[in-house]
Amino acid sequence: MSNAVTKNLSTPGFQSDRAQIDALFEQLNRAYADHNADAIVAAYTRDAVIYDLAPPLMHRGLDAKYLAEWLATWEGPLGMEMHDLDITIDDHLAVATALSKMYGTKKDEGYKEFWVRTTFALRKIHGQWLIAHDHASVPFYMDGSFRAAVDLTPESK
């Protein structure tokens, strides 16, 4: 959607919308690195529609206690790098897509690194952009194995 920006740089307000959304993602990525569950939750609307990597199919809103427990399964910073970030911004709704590299050391299992597709829908509420929908996934192999494709990179065909 690179060419799909419905505002351009000369539209009043665009710079600050884009700057706000960039700052939100920076805050989010720093929160993963710092194991700061509250800061992750603060980036989301209360009833955000979440399609997560793990079951169930969907849930609404993020739970700080559950997040903190999950973050504690990682030793030190959890890296979250957004690549190929593509943001489309309208008046009160924005969509961001990215291929995100997650990496870090699982306490039981050692170093992990894998690529995830991430889609965020953001809403501007009282002048502040928040994540109202988060869809994170990996594809799966349709060779009959039904294995989650956690070994792909953006270069994989």
Place this chain on the structure above:
Amino acid sequence: MSNAVTKNLSTPGFQSDRAQIDALFEQLNRAYADHNADAIVAAYTRDAVIYDLAPPLMHRGLDAKYLAEWLATWEGPLGMEMHDLDITIDDHLAVATALSKMYGTKKDEGYKEFWVRTTFALRKIHGQWLIAHDHASVPFYMDGSFRAAVDLTPESK
């Protein structure tokens, strides 16, 4: 995002935006049932960012020939039912999320039925809504098996 509609029913143009988007999804679901690859492609922008069920991580745009070959692996209609559809519409950008039930008979493998999370970002281009981003996925089991969770329903915990 049920309460997240940035226009309401009294906003001029909303009814026709919503009606157009509903019609687009009806066209899409009918196209899957009818194995009409061209009608599926027609619902998308040429460079739509696609995060599909199968690898690779992402590709741009839909290929009618590839789609027709895939549709031909199904015997008779391929069902695609969108549940819990949630649409947020702004001036030129809309986001739709749904839990979609796919079902049909694979020529080699018999009847299949599974639930997929679907996120669509739509853009209004010259007055016409088209899908600019499509993210379809199932979660995977984080029990060390890395199995794709194709056995979930919206009721699964």
